[in-house]
Amino acid sequence: MTVSPPHIETLKSFTDNKGWISTPEDMQVFVTEQRDKYRGTSPLILLPKTAKEVSNILKFCNENQIEIVPQGGNTGLVGGGIPTGDNSQIILNLKRMNKIVSHDRSNSTITVGAGMILANLQQIAEKNEQLFPVSLAAEGSCQIGGNIATNAGGVNVLRYGSMRDQVLGLQMVLANGDIIDDLGGLRKDNTGYNLKALFMGSEGTLGIITAATLKLYPAHRQKETAFVAVETPQKAVELFSLAQKMSGDTLIAFEIMPRIGLEFVIDHMGGRDPMGDKYDWYILIECASSLDETVLDLPRLMGLMVTEGFEKDLIIDGVLPKNQKETDEIWKLRENLSEAQKFEGGSIKHDISVPISKIPEFLEKATAATCAETSGLRPVPFGHIGDGNLHFNLSQPIGADKAEFLNQWERLNKITHDITAELGGSISAEHGIGRMKIEELERYKSPLQINLMRHIKKALDPNAIMNPNIIFRIK
Ligand SMILES: Cc1cc2nc3c(=O)[nH]c(=O)nc-3n(C[C@H](O)[C@H](O)[C@H](O)COP(=O)(O)OP(=O)(O)OC[C@H]3O[C@@H](n4cnc5c(N)ncnc54)[C@H](O)[C@@H]3O)c2cc1C
Known part of the structure; x- marks a missing residue:
């Protein structure tokens, strides 16, 4: 359905004069995906301030069959928050619904507008000696509504669960x-x-999340980080089991990165190699506790764990940062990994999960199969190994033509995803399906489950105005 000038005028009237954007120049950041993989066009971006305004907009769009793309911080990596290119979809961005609605300290909950930026929520919790544990590299821009709509993961899932596990209430x-x-x-x-x-x-296909009640936890009073080298992914998995056993529930992050990834970050984004020698694989381990040092000696616990790792021949080298600056430097190496790959040309992405015990087999098979397909390919697998989740990213061969390399996206995806499926894994551990992985979902998810999702959408959105053709085809 075309959005006519009278439609646009009516839609603008549902909010105040700061509540819409309609000039192409001002729209650019809203219609372009972060990695520039998707670009769309839209006749209007609406920025409502209340649930009532959202309700009026949706009611009108439903009656006039105008399609809506819900949008948060636009940090999603699968194109779900970007409209199509035919100017037929309006964007509804939640950024102005960013206030605290209520904070119930005794219930350890906070209710916030869906447009609140994740990092802002973390800071509010911190100021109140509480913790909101979801943490990801995009936390300075992504919004709570977007985090819920994508069930975001991040680095602390192994201790606190994903976004879904934090939600006690929603306004929809x-x-x-x-x-x-x-x-x-x-x-x-x-x-x-x-x-x-x-x-x-x-992913915005059922309606708009306008507010959420979220769990808060006691703030961390201590945090200890270690950066260690291991010989193989198998040793990394064994070290993870050891850390889980010895950490007494304090383990909050266990992240793997390969040598090539560390070099990409240091070469292109700065930072220094924390160890003198070079190793194939690195693990970032973090433990945290709400108990203070008079009750729990966390540095000692981390020290014992690392010593045991050396003695069991799982760790071959390692550093324990001496202060917050050194800790931050180590985290930067991990957080900049995705960004650093841009400087090495094309990168074909995967966001898979397999049972943790199958990570070594996955890495062995997927590396061999993709490298056999494309000579000179440079795999850069990294991520949340403690959740069985790897970003199995493939950087182009040195000197290859970027566009030609990226043409292999589907072929290399299929090879990687076939191996993932064979090992009982998921083709999208945390980024979702969006418009990027619709065909992949059809290949790996049962038709019964996809059809059930279609029926649910039809029940909630019979005119298919909410982000149609995201996750699955509606027709
Ligand atoms: C550098 C970087 C690192 C990242 N790291 C991680 C990571 O570790 N773990 C992880 O899970 N993700 C990660 N992501 C992906 C992304 O940050 C998450 O998917 C995030 O949750 C998206 O939030 P957003 O507000 O930016 O949503 P958007 O990108 O704006 O939207 C994402 C989807 O949610 C829908 N949506 C947004 N808001 C609403 C709403 N209020 N109601 C209904 N639907 C809505 C949109 O239609 C779209 O389909 C990373 C991204 C970047 C750029």
Whole structure:
């Protein structure tokens, strides 16, 4: 359906004069994906301030069959927040709904607008000696609503779970404008289907999340980090088991990175190699506790764990940062890994998960198969090994033509995803499906499950105005 000038004028009238953008220049950051893999066009971007405004917009769009792309911080990596290129979809961005609604300290919950930036929520919690544990490299821009709609993961999933695990309540606006207010903050509620759970990971296809009630935890009073070298992914998995056994629940992050990734970061984004010698694989381990040092000696615990790792021949070298500056430097090496690959030309991405025990087999098979397909290929697998989640990214051969290399995206995806499926894994561990992996989902998910998702969408959004053709084809 074309969005006509009268439609646009009516849509603008549902919010104030700061609540819309309609000039192509000002729209650029909203219609372009971070990695520039997707670009769209839109006749109008709406920035509502209240759930009532969102409701009025959706009701009008539903009656006039105008398609809507919900958008948060636009840091998604699968094109789900970017409109198509035919100027037929409006964007509804939540950035102005960014306030605290309520903060219940005794219940350890906070209710915030969906447009609150993740890092801001972390800071609010910190100021109150509480913790909001979801943490990812895009936290300075991504929004709570986007985090919920993608069920974001990040570095602390192994201790606290993903975004889904933090949500106790949601306010949702359905396609017809109805508002479901379920912000109670209850930890127990068995009153039929958990409808809000449908919105977690829905990627904007069912309605708009306008507010959320989230769990808070006691703040960390101590944190210890180690950066160690291991010989093989198998040793990394064994070290993970050891760390889990010895950490007494304090283990919050266990991240793997290969030598080539470390070199990309140091060469292109700065930083220094924390160890004198070069090794094939590195692990970043972090433990944290809300207990203070008079009750729990966390440096000693980390020291014992690393010593045991050396003695069991799992760790071959390592450093324990002496202060926050050194800790931050080590985290920067991990956080800049994705960005650093840009400087090495084309990079074909995968975001897979397999059972942790299958990580070594996955790496061996996927590396051999993709390198056999493309000579000179440079795999840069890194990520949340403690969750069985790897970003199996493939950098182009040195000197190759970038566009020609990127033409192999689908072929290399298929090889990698076939191996993932054979090992009982998922083709999208944390980034979602968006418009990028629709065909892949059709290949690996059962038709029964995809059809059930279609039926759910039809029940909630019969005119298919909410982000149609994201996750699965609607027609
Ligand atoms: C450098 C970098 C590192 C990253 N690291 C991680 C990581 O470690 N773990 C991880 O999981 N992801 C990671 N991501 C991906 C991304 O940050 C997450 O998917 C994030 O949750 C997206 O939030 P957003 O606000 O930017 O959403 P957007 O990109 O704006 O939107 C994402 C999807 O959610 C929908 N949506 C957004 N807001 C709403 C709403 N209020 N209601 C309904 N639907 C909505 C959109 O339609 C779209 O389909 C990373 C991205 C970058 C750029």
